[in-house]
Amino acid sequence: MFYRWLAVFVLLFHFAFLAFVLLGALLVVRWPRVAWAHVPMAAWGIFVEFAGRVCPLTPLENSLRARAGEQAYASGFIAHYLTAAIYPAGLTRAVEIALGTLALLCNAALYAWIVKRRRTEDR
Numbered sequence: 001m002f003y004r005w006l007a008v009f010v011l012l013f014h015f016a017f018l019a020f021v022l023l024g025a026l027l028v029v030r031w032p033r034v035a036w037a038h039v040p041m042a043a044w045g046i047f048v049e050f051a052g053r054v055c056p057l058t059p060l061e062n063s064l065r066a067r068a069g070e071q072a073y074a075s076g077f078i079a080h081y082l083t084a085a086i087y088p089a090g091l092t093r094a095v096e097i098a099l100g101t102l103a104l105l106c107n108a109a110l111y112a113w114i115v116k117r118r119r120t121e122d123r
Contacts, residue, residue: 049100
């Protein structure tokens with residue numbers, strides 16, 4: 001039961017990480033120092049998608065699930081939990097690139113807005 005709870009914790013952390021990668025710049029508006037954590041984490045998330053790599057949290061969750069006697073999943077986190085619901089055919093390389101591009105554009109737009117807002121406030 002302990003490993004199952006750890007696997008659930010890793011799963012929730014993974015979802016939170018994804019949300020932070022996509023929308024963490026919104027926290028930077030209120031707390032600018034969050035950028036020190038958000039920028040490298042967003043860069044990592046975008047890199048993982050563009051490079052077609054597996055986030056280290058996925059094997060960790062699978063390992064914990066296996067120790068709990070549950071079935072691990074063969075695909076990555078996004079393919080297993082998100083893409084399966086959105087794209088039933090599975091995660092293709094093109095979808096990975098699209099997701100990475102979405103994350104990159106979302107962050108670029110948010111940070112451009114933040115910079116513009118700060119410049120306006122400084123005048």
